[in-house]
Amino acid sequence: MVLPAAHGLSVDAAEVPGRAGAVLLSARIPPKTLRVRLFLDLAVDEDAEGLSALRHEAAAWLASDAGCDLELPGEPGLVYRNAVCTGADAWDALFEDGSCELAFTAFDPVAWGQGQEVVPAGGRAGLSFVVGGTYRTLPTFVMEAAAGDGVTVEDDDTGAHVEVERAFLGGEEVIIDCGAGRAWVDGEAADSDVTLDSDFFWLEPGPHELSFTGCADFTANFTERWL
Template identity: 25%
Template sequence: MFTFKGNNSDTFLKVLKVRQSVLPSSKISMVEVAGRSGAYFVKKEHGVRTIEIEVAIIGASQTDLRNKVRQIADWLDSEQPEALTFSDEPDKIYYAILDRETDLEEIVSLGTGTLKFTCPDPFAYATNETTLSLVAGGTTEIDLAGTARVYPVVTATVNTATNLFRISRGDAFGNDDKLEVSFSFAVGDQLEVDFMKGTVKINGTLQMQTLTLDSDFYYLEPKGKNFVWTSGEFTSQMKFSERFK
């Protein structure tokens, strides 16, 4: 059983089998050098995830079957990826869109077929969003249970007028990253930093020019402790959903 766009599959059809890879597809970049055996590894990137769901529909007649398939087509049609969850993983969400290769006419003819979903973002997300209050002028320890990197959203309210906001992160792997916003902050100003989108907003207005040149939109490492330090002049919160490969 699965849920898509908030609607349960049991309303429309019977799920026979779900097929998806244990890990999303990946692309490995390498550079070959003349006179050297093999190649130099450069990086690995995750590709899209594909999920196939074998389904069956029972109709009283061919006309009834076609009407049900028309309802299913309306349900599954979307302009962008939508929330997809499975009953055996109720705490995780995939964001998927129905692949154009799905043959609904096959379902009309045979009463069975395969729904093919594509997840442009190959990771599953925790259904519950985590919200943390960050220690002003100190360090907050964040321990992630997920298996993929997390890009948080940080919001901050100015308590004392200042010209700089700084948030940095370190971990057990020796990483040390920081992001700084240079701006004439007044008491009550609102700052939002979205590490996934790579944006900085002050009082709701995009202010990318306020980033210092050595700033990084960094991530939180999975399966380990992250240590986050924030400026003391702000009351700051961090929000994120844990991600899973």
């Protein structure tokens, strides 16, 4: 396996007359190319016909045009999503010890790690936890509404918050998905009830304190992301 040491950023810049260099306008992480070697590691001996069938089965599997999850040797517990095979060298032998090099492009270039669910400690009106990984993650919140006119989740450090404003009888399940930028109440879309000053926020790696209002119960779910 050949794993890049870092992500080379794609940047947009503009030249400024009379000034050396340029002004950086934006930068983003582009899709990531991962190179691995595939071996014909057989549990039983195969004749030429059997080996040919295996090679064709591997070719069919690698030709999938739908983005798949890719787990790499040497990267335990991490998954690259939306990966497709975008390059393949020739087999170096057509026998049991044959191998070839493959190139996968991960269009979601930041690896996904362990999923976490955070529940409140007894009697607390908020959550205190640490986000692992090396890249920000977009959480999902599941809340049980109390009777009132809205529920809110807020990051105490940044002030970013999401509020669902409507009349609650109490007991409704409210889901706020920051990755999708959407909200649901008892399984029905509630995007129109999200207040205009809401901001579907991410969580940077490190400690966090979240506050919840209008809720009888609540949990936070997220997946660690790794550069």
